[in-house]
Amino acid sequence: MEAFLADAAQFLPVLLRGLGMTLLLTGGALIVSILLGLIWVLMGYSRFAPLRWISRAIINVIRGIPIIVQLFCIYFVLPEWGVDLPPFAAGVLGLGLAYSVYQAENFRGGLSSVDKDLVEAGTALGMRWPVLMRRVVLPLGIPAALPSLGNTTIMLLKDSSIASTITIAELTRAGQLLAISTFKNGTVYLLIALLYLAASLPMAAGVRWLERRFARR
Amino acid sequence: MIEVRNLQKSFGGRAVLKDVSLDVAAGEVACLIGPSGSGKSTILRCINGLERHDGGSIAVNGLPVTPQSLPAIRASVGMVFQRFNLFPHRTALQNVIEGPVHVLNQPVADAHARAMTLLAKVGMADHAGAYPRQLSGGQQQRVGIARALAMEPRAILLDEPTSALDPERVGEVLKVMRDLAEGGMTMIIVTHEIAFAREVADKIFFVDEGVIAEQGPAADLLSNPRAERTRLFLSRVRHPL
Numbered sequence: 001m002e003a004f005l006a007d008a009a010q011f012l013p014v015l016l017r018g019l020g021m022t023l024l025l026t027g028g029a030l031i032v033s034i035l036l037g038l039i040w041v042l043m044g045y046s047r048f049a050p051l052r053w054i055s056r057a058i059i060n061v062i063r064g065i066p067i068i069v070q071l072f073c074i075y076f077v078l079p080e081w082g083v084d085l086p087p088f089a090a091g092v093l094g095l096g097l098a099y100s101v102y103q104a105e106n107f108r109g110g111l112s113s114v115d116k117d118l119v120e121a122g123t124a125l126g127m128r129w130p131v132l133m134r135r136v137v138l139p140l141g142i143p144a145a146l147p148s149l150g151n152t153t154i155m156l157l158k159d160s161s162i163a164s165t166i167t168i169a170e171l172t173r174a175g176q177l178l179a180i181s182t183f184k185n186g187t188v189y190l191l192i193a194l195l196y197l198a199a200s201l202p203m204a205a206g207v208r209w210l211e212r213r214f215a216r217r
Numbered sequence: 218m219i220e221v222r223n224l225q226k227s228f229g230g231r232a233v234l235k236d237v238s239l240d241v242a243a244g245e246v247a248c249l250i251g252p253s254g255s256g257k258s259t260i261l262r263c264i265n266g267l268e269r270h271d272g273g274s275i276a277v278n279g280l281p282v283t284p285q286s287l288p289a290i291r292a293s294v295g296m297v298f299q300r301f302n303l304f305p306h307r308t309a310l311q312n313v314i315e316g317p318v319h320v321l322n323q324p325v326a327d328a329h330a331r332a333m334t335l336l337a338k339v340g341m342a343d344h345a346g347a348y349p350r351q352l353s354g355g356q357q358q359r360v361g362i363a364r365a366l367a368m369e370p371r372a373i374l375l376d377e378p379t380s381a382l383d384p385e386r387v388g389e390v391l392k393v394m395r396d397l398a399e400g401g402m403t404m405i406i407v408t409h410e411i412a413f414a415r416e417v418a419d420k421i422f423f424v425d426e427g428v429i430a431e432q433g434p435a436a437d438l439l440s441n442p443r444a445e446r447t448r449l450f451l452s453r454v455r456h457p458l
Binding site: 115117118120121122123124125126127128131135136139140 | 288
């Protein structure tokens with residue numbers, strides 16, 4: 001136990017830097033995924049059929065490709081076409097894109113839970129589509145999507161470890177390097193697991209809080 | 218003011234409105250009565266374009282109802298719903314100013330002042346800051362009426378405005394509607410409140426199976442129904458046992 005604590009004290013500064021990178025990566029990808037997800041879902045609700053088809057196609061294609069392959073495409077293939085992104089930007093973009101389709105589905109679930117009668121009430125007041133979205137559908141639909149959005153965020157936190165494959169020194173990669181150089185696999189991976197939990201458990205509590213809050217409405 | 222000619226509407230091959238013609242002049246109160254499923258609500262929903270009609274024509278103030286004219290039509294025709302349909306994330310006051318501010322682009326302060334006048338008119342000024350979930354059905358419906366009035370419509374369509382209310386709450390909503398009628402508001406009301414229709418309606422249309430089976434002045438139609446099915450309907454409504 002004493003040996004464990006001594007090792008932990010020695011490893012923690014490195015792992016905490018990794019955790020910091022993991023959180024940055026997760027936060028960045030979360031923002032990208034939400035913005036893109038909103039775009040996909042608004043396209044999906046458009047009156048113009050081609051926009052709906054494009055949205056559907058994007059969701060099906062991105063959802064059908066493993067995240068690690070998408071990251072490799074952005075980090076290793078795009079440079080061949082002259083788009084050379086630094087690892088962090090590629091990670092944020094890749095994870096954000098991959099997760100945007102789950103966010104779109106979260107939003108779709110939330111928006112479709114909005115009572116059609118309220119849409120009619122807005123329509124009868126003379127609201128056109130953009131006003132109806134901004135004043136009625138989004139303010140009611142997005143809160144309804146928040147609990148599932150929280151779940152997705154926890155999954156994103158864990159999947160950010162995939163970015164270790166494109167040289168980003170986030171928590172998993174920082175740990176791997178430590179483990180390889182010290183051979184203390186048990187200590188290192190236990191610490192990594194505990195650090196992921198330390199980040200995700202508060203998120204889970206946040207999701208439960210949101211669920212309670214919106215159940216009351 | 219509202220002219221409906223040979224209106225037809227089908228839902229998935231089922232003809233709900235077969236041939237409906239009716240006229241409501243400015244300042245008139247018309248009540249549509251008839252069995253459930255006869256097409257009364259569909260007539261209202263075609264007038265403000267919530268449903269697109271399949272045949273015939275509708276004109277409001279001489280303006281034909283078409284997809285292009287709908288913004289103008291909706292600006293001049295208000296609607297009150299059976300289930301109130303208040304925006305649950307906005308207070309009574311916010312519900313009332315929603316249309317004036319976000320559709321008519323009125324300054325918030327002006328809309329606010331007029332909304333308070335309207336809420337006072339329907340007896341809801343004390344509840345201006347309340348959310349719909351904190352209000353009874355009757356209170357919500359009075360806010361719904363104020364919301365429709367806030368657009369300064371030329372006419373209001375009311376779709377069974379008291380059907381979803383607890384019996385002891387019906388009176389307060391009917392009172393607001395009676396005040397509106399006395400104020401000269403043009404109204405088309407789908408209702409099952411026969412006594413109310415007799416009191417405030419200028420005209421009654423009896424709708425049955427997608428056609429206007431009978432129409433006439435309120436007292437006349439209710440006291441001396443000519444069509445057999447009108448007679449049958451009225452006797453069932455008046456003597457449910």
